Amino acid sequence: MPGAVIRARGLVKHFGRGQSLVRAVDEIDLEVAEGETLAVMGPSGCGKSTLLHLLGGLERPTAGEVWVAGRRIDTLSERALAGVRRRSVGFVFQSFHLVEELSAAENVELPALLAGCSPREARRRAMLLLERVGLAGRARHLPSRLSGGQRQRVAIARALVNEPLVVLADEPTGNLDTAATLEVLRIFAELRAAGQTLVIVTHDERVAATADRLVSMRDGMFVDDTRLAAARPRGLGGLLWPED
Amino acid sequence: MQDAVLAFLAKEPAHGYHLHTRLRRALGPLGESLNRGQIYVTLARLERAGLVVAERAAGLPERPERKVYALTPAGRERVAAWLNEVGWPKPDLAEFHLKLTAAAATRLADPVALVAAQRREVMRRLREVQQAALAEPAESGAGPLLEGIVLRLQADLRWLDACERAWSGAGDAAGGG
């Protein structure tokens, strides 16, 4: 049995107070198994991004527990939390969030350097990852000179540079066109094949359809948790010629 | 199917074998289920209808795959007419809608559960198409077709969401009253 990489118990996050209290995450229990690709779907404002932030230690819960790799993180100091984000978690965001002042390679290196990696080793890893996402030729470009899809691929490379236990992606294709979405999904498929644990928050069914497991969220709560069947090996003809 | 086969002959006469290859390439992963027999059956029907003529390739034994098919003038007209036609397949949503209505009225099934089951099925199909699309090289001619199917399925999922909202609301109203 593969162990749980991420575990949440009775997770609650409230914003505001009194009349304007928002229960962004309301009593959620969750386990993400190693090597699993989990998609969290729901309409905007259902709390799925907040859930992701809680799981990655970007935000502290109002109540409940979060465990990453068997270590409880919701009680950690800001400094220790930064350590968790550096070593155990890789974030991918909808709006890429690349550091505009740094080149593609430098962006990828950044988490490695923050984690105390030597510049030479950081550069080696960055170049390997950029190669893997097909951007070795753009290593010296500033983000402003890259297309949306290229920026997101740099961001994915950056999320992977410290070999995190889990990659947390928040609407990774939200700002991308179809072709760029497919590129990103292809990279995710490769990661999945390599055994990388992935949690993807999305409202795009195309992205969710590629996951192993699909959780639907409404008003801060899970309303459905489905394990998607493996694709059938037979062809797709049935979709095309139903009447013949 | 007949119109598409005719249209593929409009450029130049072709063997049934080549026709099958070209059609399969255009359809990408969706063309896998298209077998050569279907093509020959279609070509035979078109020949009977006088839309194509078959010429036997010289010096070869009479075998169907050695026949070269070409359009007749009538066939040409039919292709032109087909290209200009604006017919569009109608989505058949009425049946599912009636299914839900009937389920609610007869209380034989929970409409919301039916919607959920249907969503899982659509999701499964979407997953298949999406995986096919991911496996497809970027320059494949079948890309737009796959995207079209994906978009249709996404539209279906949204419609199912709408159904769920409608029927769960109705259930609440009934339960409350």
Place this chain on the structure above:
Amino acid sequence: MGSLLLAVRLALANVRRHPAQAAMLLLSVTVATATMALGLSLHGVSDALYAHTRAATAGPDVVVLSGESGPEVSAALASLTDRPDVVAHHGPYRIVYAELTARGAVASPVVVHGFAERPGPVNRPLVTDGRWVRPGGTVLERGFADALGVGVGDRVTIAGRSYPVVGIAVTAATSIYPWGAQIGPYGGPSDYTGLAWMTAADARALARSRDLPVTTAIDLRLRDPAAADTFRHTVPDDHPVRVFRPTFRSWQFTAQHDKVILRNAQPILVIGGWMLGFLAVTGVATLAAGRVAEQTRRAGLLKAVGAGPGLIAAALLTEYLAAALAGHALGLALARLALPVVAAPTASRIGDAEPTAGAVVAATVLAVAVAVLAALGPTLHAMRTATVTALAASARWPRHRPLLNALTAPLPTPLLLGLRLAARRPGRAVLQACTTATTVVAITVLLTVHAQRERGYGLDGSVALPNLRGLHDRRLMLAITVLLVALAIVNILTFTWTTAMEARATMAIARALGATPGQVTTALSAAQLLPGLPGAVLGVPLGFLVYLLFATGNSVPPRPSWMAGAALGTLLATAALTALPARLAARRSVARELAAEAA
């Protein structure tokens, strides 16, 4: 008209939304204009005070002095009154050189003028306290009395004899304290000397008691006071007075001589005013730059409803001008309050001190310049954005700087981020450097001014009576330095906060990637400190140059260790100051920052 009203309305809304910014502009302009107005008014005010005192005391047009005494001298001086251009006179009278001791301790050289109990038509000292001389009693010149800390009713010892102080008076016949002696004993050089009056008989008795040096003087009023300066040349060489080597003191000379005490004060204030104005522009421009994004958004908004970019510019300028002019008015009011103290460090003159017209004009120019320069950046940006949207979009992205990237690549990550952040705003980095340089210059000059050795005004240069000019300079320099450092502190806080706000996306990303709050704080501090470094290094030679501006032959040059200390101290203070807003910025919620950035 309608658009003007709209511009004013927008400006008011801006002030309401950014009260701190308006207040900062107001305060900086107040300080800068007050200092500038003070500095430029000094000479005019000194002239005005002299003129006022001269009118109130029937000041002579020319005082003729001789180093000798006796009936022949008096007769020769008196013969000057026969000239047709002399319309009135006072004297000849005795001037006795003695030592005065007050409160049993403070000793100072003094000249005693022997006057009639009922003064004549010329040189009638104005009694500001007590009464005029009577037998046995002395009247002290007001500036001298102030320095001694002596008032009416006290007793002073002059040449060993005790006299009651019966009055305090001012005169325009001599320069302000400590230049009460126009010539020294026997016509030689004089020391810092106070002035006292006695009856002519008492003065004679005083001189005889100890055989003190005595000179003789006569006060003349001319038909044409403007000709006082050239009067000496109209006295022929064979005139009897020439035998006694006369010294001619015109009223213009005396008025000019009053300003010796202000010789350093004026440049201190004027240069200080410019430096304050510069820091004001720097701080406010930085704040304004922080608003560029908002202004751009508003430009788009107003354009959508049909207003042009000109309106944005007008609203912005209105806002800044209003704040600057309010500060200007406040500054002038303050200058007026401070002028009597600043322009007249001694009490030897009477009259009201008003900022001169030239100073008011210069201060107005300064205020308007501050407002325009501060508003220039956002105004231009708002206008350019509204017209060429593409330009604005590209301006947001950092430029590609291969050299910088290559140079900074090996640095530790927080420093690398800090440097890249600083490089994104080269203009601000320059301003930061200038702020640091200005601070270092001010502190260096202050230290140098304090290091100067000077003669006190007491007997034999004793500092029991302090050197008023040096004291005045040091006080002014201290005030200017305090103001400069205060503005520099505000500026550094503004710089860091603005940079922190602009860099919050970058910093939030860095934290999402696992940067600790400490690393983020270091990066933000480094972004401020790195440009400050060349500023501090530049400030040292600049401070030395400013010193050379004031230096005279016997000035003590600033010690290198002080200058290095000033530079180092400024940098350390900058580091400490930047840490605070950086730390605050580093504590904001990462998730929210990222969400705000994406929105």
